[in-house]
Amino acid sequence: MxxxxxxxxxxxxxxxxxxxxxxxxxxxxxxxxxxxxxxxxxxxxxxxxxxxxxxxxxxxxxxxxxxxxxxxxxxxxxxxxxxxxxxxxxxxxxxxxxxxxxxxxxxxxxxxxxxxxxxxxxxxxxxxxxxxxxxxxxxxxxxxxxxxxxxxxxxxxxxxxxxxxxxxxxxxxxxxxxxxxxxxxxxxxxxxxxxxxxxxxxxxxxxxxxxxxxxxxxxxxxxxxxxxxxxxxxxxxxxxxxxxxxxxxxxxxxxxxxxxxxxxxxxxDIDEVNECLHKLEKRQNKQLKRMFFDPYNVGRRFEKRQKMIEENSTLRKAFENIGRDLFTDFMSVLFKISPFPEEMNKYPKDRMVQKQYWDAEWPNQDLSDIYSDNLNLEDYPSEYEIPWDK
Missing domain, CATH: 3.90.550 (Spore Coat Polysaccharide Biosynthesis Protein SpsA; Chain A)
Structure with missing residues (x-):
């Protein structure tokens, strides 16, 4: 073809x-x-x-x-x-x-x-x-x-x-x-x-x-x-x-x-390139942590990381980040003791999904699993079938 x-x-x-x-x-x-x-x-x-x-x-x-x-x-x-x-x-x-x-x-x-x-x-x-x-x-x-x-x-x-x-x-x-x-x-x-x-x-x-x-x-x-x-x-x-x-x-x-x-x-040589980048990443990680950023959540985009470091290297920004972490940690505890679904606790490193939006979801099932496990075809006309059935 x-x-x-x-x-x-x-x-x-x-x-x-x-x-x-x-x-x-x-x-x-x-x-x-x-x-x-x-x-x-x-x-x-x-x-x-x-x-x-x-x-x-x-x-x-x-x-x-x-x-x-x-x-x-x-x-x-x-x-x-x-x-x-x-x-x-x-x-x-x-x-x-x-x-x-x-x-x-x-x-x-x-x-x-x-x-x-x-x-x-x-x-x-x-x-x-x-x-x-x-x-x-x-x-x-x-x-x-x-x-x-x-x-x-x-x-x-x-x-x-x-x-x-x-x-x-x-x-x-x-x-x-x-x-x-x-x-x-x-x-x-x-x-x-x-x-x-x-x-x-x-x-x-x-x-x-x-x-x-x-x-x-x-x-x-x-x-x-x-x-x-x-x-x-x-x-x-x-x-x-x-x-x-x-x-x-x-x-x-x-x-x-x-x-x-x-x-x-x-x-x-690629080893030389990677060594250079890993040293830069390690240095940036230390700087981000000093400003109370989580390097993992920031990602590995070097130029973006450097811009964040330059724009946030003030005491005020550090306090803002501390406040943000305190808020999200509080929300995390709230979700654990509240009657929200268990799925809310499955991805602790995804701050935006896990800690701030109760209706956000990152399930450990794909669509075929969700529909196969939960759908009852008797609820539907006979011509219906589960299109994602594995």
Whole structure:
């Protein structure tokens, strides 16, 4: 079957060039490549790349200086718009499509084809990774599903008009993951979704597990499907690029003008890179703890951590953090002695879920378990069945 690659981005043109080299010069089969960017100079930037289709996304204003709500709405609308246009570009050209961002790479053609085959054999229409709709918290209402590494049966999704939507209908003030969940549940239905990864096998770039909280940045590697995503802006200096170069070499992805130049520029030993990052992380952890932050909950995004340290290095901020901890600890005790469900106590390290929102839930069951254990089909008409039954 013919497979197409839909790629959306804003201005990560260098990483797009590497990704196109991976597909064109390191994979055996031919793939249709559809790209969408809403950067004003995108078409000029991409004129020399070997792609099959390009469409400019809508011009949606966004700056980091905007207030939080405006910033989130604009950014999520951008992401949804480029997602829609890049994937629609595959219609009529391929049987199956996969959507990724410019900095999210399938490192193995064989694994990509294996995943497409699994989705096809499942007789479902779309393959996704992330936390399924059994997970929720205030920002993520219907799970936390990724808009990258998502696979489509193009004909089926076109029939369902999956790629036809008004971005504002998808509640972009929440998150792009909630928007995707609404789109999936509303137009496809969870019974037609192939859920191939729940983050449990993800690793950070250095091989350490990302759990129990499912971090997807600064860099995540999934060895089961050979997926790799790295946000270079989360790393200091050029250490993110050094890690990208390491993974390219590990998978023998060394052909193509852009990759060749990239590998010649970034060639530090990975142990040296990791040692540098681990020393930085250890130093930042000490600074965060002195300000009464939990380094685990902060995550491993180095640039974000450094910004927090610089912006919170005052006595007043330290007292604010102490007050926050006292409040959340009190709420934790309250939940333990109150008649709330036992599930509230299962994930103590997830402060936002565990300690502040009594109706938030991160169950240890997926949808198939919940419905199989609790649903009585006698309550429904005879034609009903449990669509998630394993």
């Amino acid at each position: 013919d497979i197409g690659i839909a790629i959306s981005l804003y201005d990560k043109f260098d990483e797009l060039s590497i990704l196109v080299d991976i597909i064109r010069n390191n994979w055996e089969d031919e793939y249709f490549i559809s790209v969408c960017s809403n950067h004003e100079n995108a078409e000029e930037q991409l004129k020399d790349l070997n792609i099959d289709r390009f469409e400019t996304g809508d011009s949606i204003n966004y700056t980091p200086e905007m207030n939080e709500d405006r910033r989130n709405i604009n950014l999520n609308n951008r992401v949804l718009d480029t997602f829609k246009k890049s994937t629609k570009g595959l219609i009529g050209n391929v049987d199956y499509g996969v959507h990724i961002h410019a900095d999210a790479w399938f490192l193995s053609e064989k694994s990509l084809k294996r995943l497409v085959e699994n989705v096809n054999n499942s007789e479902k229409y779309i393959g996704v990774r992330g936390l399924d709709p059994a997970f929720r918290r205030p920002k993520w209402w219907v799970g936390n599903l990724m808009d990258q590494f998502i696979l489509f049966d193009i004909e089926k999704m076109s029939e369902l008009e999956f790629f036809e939507f008004n971005t504002f209908d998808l509640l972009p003030h929440t998150s792009v993951h909630t928007s995707l969940g609404i789109l999936l549940l509303g137009k496809v239905g969870w019974s037609n979704v192939y859920h191939y990864s729940d983050f449990s096998k993800d690793l950070f770039w250095d091989g350490s597990p990302t759990g129990p909280k499912p971090f997807v940045r600064p860099a995540v590697y999934n060895p089961e499907w050979d997926l790799f995503h790295l946000a270079t802006q989360d790393f200091p200096d050029d250490l993110g690029e050094e890690i990208q170069a390491y993974y390219l070499r590990e998978y023998g992805l060394d052909s193509g003008d852009y990759i060749t130049e990239f590998l010649s520029k970034y060639n530090r």
